[in-house]
Amino acid sequence: MKSCYFIIPLFILPILTCHSQIELSKKGQEYYYSNPIITGMNPDPSICRVGEDYYLVTSTFGFYPGLPIYHSRDLVHWKLIGYGIDRPSQLNLNESEGDKINLYAATIRYNKGVFYIINTNTGRRHEDRNFVITATNPAGPWSEAHYIEGAPRIDPSLFFDDDGKVYYTGNDTAANPVFEKQRNIWMQEIDINTWKLVGNKVIVVDPGNYYKGLVLSGKENLLLDFFEGPHVYKKDGKYYLLISHGGTFWEHAVSIWNSDSIFGPYVLDNKNPIATNRDFSHNSYIHHTGHADMVETQNGEWWMVLLGTRPYGGDFTNLGRETCLVPVDWSGEWPVVNPLGPVGRIMPIHRRPNLPNHPWEEKDIRDNFDTKKLGLDWNFMQTPKEVWWHLDAPSGKLKINLRPEIIDKNVNPSFIGQRQAHKNFTAITKMEFIPKVENETAGMVITRDVSNQFQLVKTLKNGAEYLQLIRKEVVNDKIELIIAETQVSSKALYLKMEALEQLFTFSFSEDGKNWKILAKDQDGRLLSNALGIGRFTGTFIGMYATSKGKESSNSALFDWFEYSGF
Template sequence: MAPETTAWQYDNPVIPGFHPDPSVCRVGEDYYLVCSSFEYFPGVPLFHSRDLVHWRQIGNVLDRPSQLPLPPDSSASDGIYAPTIRHHDGRFWMITTNVSQGGNFIVHAEKPEGPWSDPVWIDLPSIDPDLAWDEDGNCWCAFQGVQVARIDPEAGKVLEGPLPAWSGTGLQWPEAPHLYRIGEWWYLMIAEGGTERGHTVAMARATSPRGPWEAAPVNPVLTHRGTSHPVQSTGHADLVTGPDGEWWMVLLATRPRGYSPGFHVLGRETFLTPVGWQDGWPVVGPVALRERGPGTAPQPVEAAPRRDDFDAPALDPRWISPRSRPDDSWSLTERPGWLTLHATGSTLDRPGCTFLGRRQEHPTSRTEVLLDPGSGRAGLSIRVDEAHHYDLEVADGQVGVIARIGPVRQRVAIRSVPPGPVTLVITTRPTRELPPSDGEAVGVHDTPPDFVAFHVNDRPLAELDGRYLSTEVATGFTGRVIGVYATEGSASFDRFEHGPLDVPL
């Protein structure tokens, strides 16, 4: 059965914001976790923890253009899908899929911080590849479908298969397979039902990776479909055991809010839940927003700073950019203590712009930046993709709010600002800061997931409905990213802060 409750508890999600498709491995007392990154560069964020609850991003596995070729015209929600991280024979291994160019590939490293190797491409179809080694040292790869193959991970060669495996209970999209050797059994864990509200986790087992596979007597072993639980879309999971022998599951899930159908704006996030075993099968309860903690006491890693003054010699690994980040588009040295951006595109509505952002981590949040626009056009943007973003923009002595929603682009507010640096703030909260305007629609449910408000030099400028920056509206697989940009000339930024709104910055 499930492990007994211990003296302390933790909050879910353990990695908030757009961090989907988690995969985890343990080396000694250290845990390492990776997530999908889709069209963003650098790719595959890498986290470290000592207790599965407190995580710190220590880098990105794919931090060089040679590892992450993303065509400039690749679509949003393309790019890197569903990585798996494992440790075997003294090395770290990561396998994933670049759906925009190249397909499945493997990289490896002696240390998790890197450097990670250039990709070894492997001729296997589909997505969501996994790695597992048997007692003879053979490496097995499972992938969406579900199929398995014996491979040479260093040469990228398929040595046997692909062989058909257990493909679930009949729901759509059997995907996210992970193979585990536990005792005398091989377990195959998959996701089914699509990554939306019907998402599930299902299990089967066999005495060999070649099968035949026996389904768990009760499948799915985890799902929140058809419930009113505040956590939804539970699936795409991975298992790990602690030094004490207890088992845990990391998985993606969402926190939808607002009127039906509910909107999740942060994307799919990483959750943690305990796993028990009964009659040789995993037992997983509903994933709670507050769970019992693993072990007897937390062992947090150093918390990541909320404020970036751009004083370090390199960018914090949490900064990401759509598709690429040309070296000549940004600098930390041109103006020491500031991040200087040079425009590479004239609009955020098309790929190729200069944008550096951070994943929105808190449903109720505050993001602040100090901008010196110079003679350029620049600002602070909250975005899902090129067709869904709100921009707080400064140019020609004026500041304005621009809303891009699908085919519609509209300036909704404008004000003059004096020359020199200006403080820009974007907040998100479930209730209004400003009264409704005369032009707003009436006779509709005024219950979006949140309201997005814009302030300039501590003065409110505008407020917009947050539902239009959600996956339910924009579609795709990513969540909100808040960042700085330049679309004309050059501009400099300092004092970027992102945190929960109820805590003073």
């Protein structure tokens, strides 16, 4: 079959509307795959290959466990196998100094039997907030963090050269910036036995040097703002430096430089940027594409992973930034992204890699909480300092203790959630909870950050039990509204959230059979209006319990939680 990216045979056309997640027919999946390859909040992907196995890590910011590790054999199907950060001790957080978990873009590499992840925790106030963790098994356990002194800013990367030397690459603010958003790319040798930087720090790419020349030469499309996410590769004796830039929103892009020497001088590809969708309409299927990494397959093909978003309902990206895949032709001096066209663009459908198809066993849509540990899909907000959830009291149910912490604060509330991974979804849970005083609340929450969320919760009001739908949003000021409420009487409640793109319906049942709508057609676009660090994250949905600032001995039981989407 002739490869083609413009005219697609009818049998692989999406079976859903263009606004839903693109899915291919069974026949189509033999030849093509659809983006994103990892759905839900999975930005800033970094990838490495070990033999016929591929491993990928993404950012998690304020969610815990941190840095999910995915495994693939065909670059299309990915399975979550563990986390780089799964113990509070790894981050050595100091609450008295305001330290929080806030994990930015990581890089994963493999060398001589050891996996390395290098990452930034911007929640630390210290200069040494960049760190390395290591493992011999990518599923874990990963080591305690080795913090690196004298390594400023974000987006660290490691490069293992042929002569055994290892180099650290990152970005930094310019000492004498030519323009406001200038970020330089720097490099320095690093000793992986002591994790000390060695020799001199070298600025290898200074966008200030290009500023006037590029404008005058008509190459403004290089977009010099926010150079970040550097990765070094070596091919045919040359060093290549891949950089993302333009900011991680509509103008995001990826460019490349090369040099005969590790410290440069680096020369830019005159076709930069080599990957971007910034000139596409905001109504296009995939946008915000950037922050890339590349890998060569065992068959000699090159592929690029990078983040992208799927706007829907307008310029709204509830799902956050997801992981996409695009082919690369590196038969010449410079890599060409999506060589069959449109060149340099990331499309919803591409031809599959030349690798054996390797799907993983599909996971159940329902978690019955019948295991000793929470499944890998479940996440917390910030790092739990105590165990306030239990899977054995009673067995087969998830018990969540009510605590004073509230989900609209930058703390670790009693919230356990998973990524919203589809534009259209249904989430249901069965909860047993009797509030004893009016400050006690438990139920389901869907949240983008601490300020933008829907809460479907049971509480006590004037001595009676009520189910409430609460909408929280920050525009110019915090808004908290009770959208709807109804009195309930049973100990057990079935709670349901449904989304048809940006329209949300909230329902409940007291017997699991007869459902009542509490509120329908609620505007879900507030979940895309995140502020601050929330702009970088995606939406999570899960179970929540709180005593709203007061101590409590009460708890809520969740029998099961079910999530399905398309």
